[in-house]
Amino acid sequence: MLCDLCKKNNASVHLVKIVDGKTERISLCIDCFKNLAMFSAEGFLDEIPKILKKVFESDIKMGDKNDTEKLFSEIDNDKDKKCPFCGSDLNSIKNTGRFGCEYCYREFKNIIKPIIKALHGSTKHVGNVPIISGDEIKIEKEIRDLENRLRDEIFVENFEEAAKLRDTIKKLRGRLYVGRKIE
Amino acid sequence: MNSDTKTFLKKFNKKEDLNYIEKKEQIILTTRARIARNLSNFRFNSASSKEEKREIYKLLKEAFYSSNSKDDFKFFSVARLNKVKRFFLVEEHILSPEMLSKINGRGVIVRLGKDGFDRSLSILINEEDHLRIQSIYPGLDIGRVYMEVSNIEKDLSNRLRFAYDSDFGYLTSCPTNVGTSLRLSIIAHLPAIVAAGKIEEFIENLINIGCSIRGYYGENSDIFGNLFQISNQVSLGRYEKQIIEDMRAICLNIIDEEKDALKAIREKNEPVVEDSIYRSYGMLKFARMLSYGEALELISMIKLGQDLDIIEFVKPFDFYQLISLLGESNIILASNKDLRPGSNEVDKMRACIIREKILKRN
Numbered sequence: 001m002l003c004d005l006c007k008k009n010n011a012s013v014h015l016v017k018i019v020d021g022k023t024e025r026i027s028l029c030i031d032c033f034k035n036l037a038m039f040s041a042e043g044f045l046d047e048i049p050k051i052l053k054k055v056f057e058s059d060i061k062m063g064d065k066n067d068t069e070k071l072f073s074e075i076d077n078d079k080d081k082k083c084p085f086c087g088s089d090l091n092s093i094k095n096t097g098r099f100g101c102e103y104c105y106r107e108f109k110n111i112i113k114p115i116i117k118a119l120h121g122s123t124k125h126v127g128n129v130p131i132i133s134g135d136e137i138k139i140e141k142e143i144r145d146l147e148n149r150l151r152d153e154i155f156v157e158n159f160e161e162a163a164k165l166r167d168t169i170k171k172l173r174g175r176l177y178v179g180r181k182i183e
Numbered sequence: 184m185n186s187d188t189k190t191f192l193k194k195f196n197k198k199e200d201l202n203y204i205e206k207k208e209q210i211i212l213t214t215r216a217r218i219a220r221n222l223s224n225f226r227f228n229s230a231s232s233k234e235e236k237r238e239i240y241k242l243l244k245e246a247f248y249s250s251n252s253k254d255d256f257k258f259f260s261v262a263r264l265n266k267v268k269r270f271f272l273v274e275e276h277i278l279s280p281e282m283l284s285k286i287n288g289r290g291v292i293v294r295l296g297k298d299g300f301d302r303s304l305s306i307l308i309n310e311e312d313h314l315r316i317q318s319i320y321p322g323l324d325i326g327r328v329y330m331e332v333s334n335i336e337k338d339l340s341n342r343l344r345f346a347y348d349s350d351f352g353y354l355t356s357c358p359t360n361v362g363t364s365l366r367l368s369i370i371a372h373l374p375a376i377v378a379a380g381k382i383e384e385f386i387e388n389l390i391n392i393g394c395s396i397r398g399y400y401g402e403n404s405d406i407f408g409n410l411f412q413i414s415n416q417v418s419l420g421r422y423e424k425q426i427i428e429d430m431r432a433i434c435l436n437i438i439d440e441e442k443d444a445l446k447a448i449r450e451k452n453e454p455v456v457e458d459s460i461y462r463s464y465g466m467l468k469f470a471r472m473l474s475y476g477e478a479l480e481l482i483s484m485i486k487l488g489q490d491l492d493i494i495e496f497v498k499p500f501d502f503y504q505l506i507s508l509l510g511e512s513n514i515i516l517a518s519n520k521d522l523r524p525g526s527n528e529v530d531k532m533r534a535c536i537i538r539e540k541i542l543k544r545n
Contacts, residue, residue, distance in 0.1 A: 086226045098311075100230030102223060102346035102354045105361075109350075112358070116351060119359055122420025125352030127363045130345055173224065 003029035083107045143172050209322075209486070210441045211434055212370045212410070212503045215276070216328035217317040218336050219355050219364040221346040227356040228309055236288035236309055243308045246342045247292060257300070261289040270524060271512035273400075276319060277305045280400060304331050311356050314339070321503050323438075325367060325431050329423070352419055362419025367430045370399065371437055372502060374409040374487035375444035378456050385440065393417055394433065399506075408479030408506075409487075413437070445490055460488035464496070467537055472530035478509055478537060485541070500541050509533055 003011045009029035082089045088100030090108065099105060105112060117123050132140075146169050153162040221227055225239055244258065261269065261282055272278040272291065277300070282289060290308040294301040302319035318331035346354040352362035360366070376385050389396050397412045398404035413433070415426055448456055463484035467473075473481070486502050488494030507513060511524035514532050522528050 085224075086230045088230055092230075096229050098229035098356045099227060099354070099358065101226045102221065102348065105348055105351055105354055112351075116358055116361065116419065120362060120417045120419035122362075122417075123350055125348075125350060125362050125419055127352065127422045129352075130340055130347050 001027055003027060003032055005029075005032045081107065139172055143169055146172070208438075209372060209502050210438050211323040212372055212506070213276075213319055213321055214324045214328050215317060215319045215366075215368045215370075216325070216332045217315060217366045217368075218332045219312040219360050219366075220314040220316075220336065220339075220353060221312050221355060222314070223344040223346045225313065228311065228313065229356055233288060239313050240288055240290055240308050242343070243306075243314055244290065244292075246339055247306065249342065250338055255295055256292050257295055258290060258292050261291060262286045267512050267515050267524075271510075271516060272300075274510040274512050275300065275302060275507065277302060277317075278307070279310055280404075282307075282310060304335065306335065312360070323369065323431075323434050325427050325434070329365075329367070329427055333423075359416075360418055362417075363421070363423050363426065365418055365423055365426055366414055367426060368412055368414035369430075369434055369437075371411050371413060371434075371441075372409055372483065372486065373411060373437070373441050373444075374483050375441050375448055375490070377409050378459070378487060379444040379447055381440075381444060389413060389433070392433070405476075407476045409483040410479070410506075449491055456487075456491075457493055460484050460491075460493055464488070464494060464542075467534075468542055470534050472527055473534040473537065474525070474530055475509060475511055475533070478533055479506065482509075482537070482541070497541055505541075509536065 001011045003009050004027050006029060009031060011027035012030050013028045013033040015026050015028070080089065083100055083104045084107065085103040086100035088104055090111065093099055093104065093108070113123050146165055150162055150165045150169065153159075153165060222239055222242065225231065225235055228236065231239075247256075259268075259272075261278070264272070269278065269283060269286070272293075273280055273283055277293060278291060282291075288309050292306040292308070294304040296303065304316075304318050307315040307317070316332045316335050318328040320328050348354055353364045355361050355364055373382070373385075376382050386396050393416050394413050395416050397414075398406040399408065399410045399412060415430055418426070421429075463481040467478075467481050467485065482502065482505060485494060485497055486500075489497060489499065511529060514529050514536075515522045515524065518529075518532060520528075
């Protein structure tokens with residue numbers, strides 16, 4: 001039986017969802033399955049049965065081929081994307097099962113959201129938050145504004161301007177500094 | 184008994200008093216809370232360079248000691264510890280097994296209690312995440328372990344900026360730990376549930392309500408001695424308070440289930456259980472060498488025998504303390520000899536300790 005998604009390899013993972021007597025089935029080859037699971041780290045593979053259970057109940061309906069195809073095309077588009085801070089790409093994250101830095105989470109947010117949803121059943125943090133000073137909030141807002149402008153400049157291919165903005169953002173980020181001491 | 188073992192046991196006698204006057208239930212043996220944090224604007228440990236790790240190590244150590252006295256805490260560079268001491272800290276659940284092999288750029292800070300290391304507070308630097316704060320207390324004590332880690336985290340957050348996202352919460356190396364990054368676990372001793380044949384159903388129920396259930400040494404470890412490590416799976420999308428309350432309810436349920444299983448066994452009065460218990464007693468009484476796993480399996484059965492009031496010739500004992508004391512590195516350290524873990528010498532000593540300490544002379 002061929003994989004429902006790539007239609008090239010043999011399917012070895014079969015996912016069946018039975019709700020109210022109705023059966024939805026999707027069959028995947030191990031590569032497409034791994035892509036979906038995103039992490040091939042050993043410990044993580046043990047979690048797959050539980051995750052799949054949650055995935056079935058989450059935004060991605062495995063039975064709905066349109067959704068999964070959408071996810072896969074997003075993975076494809078982001079294949080060569082690298083995290084601007086640590087340089088990790090999806091492949092290295094997939095192979096180690098670990099993220100390189102905090103910016104990876106932002107850079108690959110679209111791919112990550114369904115995974116996080118499958119793991120935790122939620123994609124919105126509640127609970128304790130870090131206490132940030134007023135100055136830092138200002139700097140963070142400035143960074144967000146600059147990032148929006150950066151996106152626009154790249155879109156209109158104003159690369160020189162974009163580079164300047166990128167440098168400014170980097171400097172500002174450095175001011176949101178770690179290890180600051182309270183005087 | 185040769186003079187070697189005599190000297191060794193003398194040291195043991197000085198160290199702990201294993202015999203209790205009051206009988207303790209000991210269904211929940213320990214409670215643990217763990218919070219993970221990473222410094223903002225530094226790469227996580229899977230992607231960082233040696234220099235970065237060294238910088239993080241320095242920053243965290245300084246931040247901690249700027250408000251905590253060096254008298255109350257002991258700092259270890261994992262690489263500088265000898266193998267046995269490292270192994271000891273792993274057996275005590277202060278270090279994770281991963282830290283046995285990858286030792287560079289890693290440190291651990293342990294609170295000093297009156298008897299040496301205290302598991303009530305330990306801080307790991309550069310394990311899977313930059314910072315892991317953990318607390319272990321005997322019995323069921325979720326509130327206390329949480330307060331311990333939370334206080335340290337709050338204190339450090341005044342000096343350090345942690346990686347955080349408004350959607351995903353605190354960010355960690357592995358996505359299973361994002362959000363509150365709070366992992367609560369307990370070690371439960373459940374010989375009755377196992378003996379009553381109910382363990383598979385029990386495990387499945389726990390998994391369905393969102394717990395992970397593992398052997399004594401956590402991820403990738405086998406189950407032995409009827410000891411189970413049960414933790415929450417989800418750390419994102421729930422308040423810390425919810426995680427705590429849910430875990431507390433789960434623990435009370437576990438205690439009830441074990442007690443029910445004990446009752447059921449008592450009522451059924453099947454000879455198989457009594458036979459297992461007495462066979463275990465026989466092994467403990469006469470075996471000259473006992474491996475750690477085997478010892479715990481047998482002692483677990485003796486404990487069950489005591490809980491069922493079946494077995495008589497055994498002094499009441501503290502299972503929690505015994506688990507620590509009979510560990511490989513504990514025995515090696517107490518013996519003051521250069522013994523290999525798992526060697527016959529260690530297994531011999533273990534059998535001897537058990538005969539002297541748990542079994543009455545009759």
